[in-house]
């Protein structure tokens with residue numbers, strides 16, 4: 120699967136533009152703020168119905184315009200699939216595949232799998248556990264069409280249980296049987312998600328370690344551990360034990376919404392003890408493992424988007440990474456860099472052909 124063409128109208132800093140892409144490595148070069156990352160984001164949008172960087176859809180519309188449109192022509196097993204997205208200000212976004220509009224955007228997720236590696240990914244390491252759960256959920260939902268629905272159900276059940284806890288605190292009326300009913304609903308959806316996350320981590324971990332070792336040639340030891348309250352105890356038992364505490368807190372203090380991933384370098388927490396280059400290498404290995412996982416589950420290659428990838432990596436790791444991703448295991452690649460010379464020489468050194476697009480103030484040559 121690869122993206123043959125993309126057309127943009129009023130998307131971020133692009134007024135109008137279109138590109139014919141290469142099935143191999145596409146590089147976007149240009150100055151800071153030129154619009155390189157915006158092009159990657161347009162590809163992300165077509166694949167996952169949203170921006171990678173900004174959750175507010177209306178902010179993707181070019182300043183001063185009242186709509187944006189994106190169209191991508193994908194090649195899937197030799198046949199063309201056209202994906203189009205448009206958004207008018209103050210209206211619902213429309214998403215079409217081969218001219219047919221989706222009723223549920225979730226039905227599109229996973230058809231054109233994609234992995235983005237960006238400097239913003241550092242939030243997975245330094246921010247709270249929500250970022251890490253978002254990472255796991257993003258990977259699983261691209262391979263499991265029921266997963267997003269299950270998450271929605273869990274979150275709805277969680278909101279209901281929290282509302283009940285609040286009303287118990289406010290009214291002083293506590294009905295243990297009613298709470299047990301809410302618990303049961305939460306347990307059903309929670310256990311399903313837990314099983315999926317645990318199974319995912321089992322497959323994912325060895326692939327992550329393989330990529331990390333390869334990228335860093337064993338320079339340091341890293342760890343990635345899935346942490347969930349449900350690993351130690353049955354969810355319904357956990358909820359019963361927490362009932363008293365939850366009534367005081369007026370919210371549910373245990374469940375898969377507390378899951379986390381623990382990252383370590385040489386036995387110490389990555390967030391505090393990892394250098395910037397080690398953190399970046401860790402994130403790259405995480406994303407390449409995501410790529411391998413998606414490829415294995417889908418049976419075809421996802422798109423790989425590399426934003427500002429050379430920053431903070433030493434020459435050895437940069438070269439190794441480019442060798443890895445240009446190798447046959449990876450399909451179509453999009454990569455941004457401010458320096459045309461740097462990217463040309465890196466790819467020339469490993470003997471890989473590169474199609475370069477020069478980006479300048481929202482136009483592409």
Ligand SMILES: Nc1ncnc2c1ncn2[C@@H]1O[C@H](COP(=O)(O)OP(=O)(O)OP(=O)(O)O)[C@@H](O)[C@H]1O
Nearest residue numbers: 131132151152153154155156157178179180181182
């Ligand atoms: N809705 C919008 N309307 C107009 N311009 C926008 C919009 N959203 C973002 N931009 C502009 O897009 C530009 C940023 O583009 P982008 O992030 O693609 O740059 P870049 O080429 O990747 O730069 P860098 O090398 O600094 O990472 C900024 O100038 C920003 O103001």
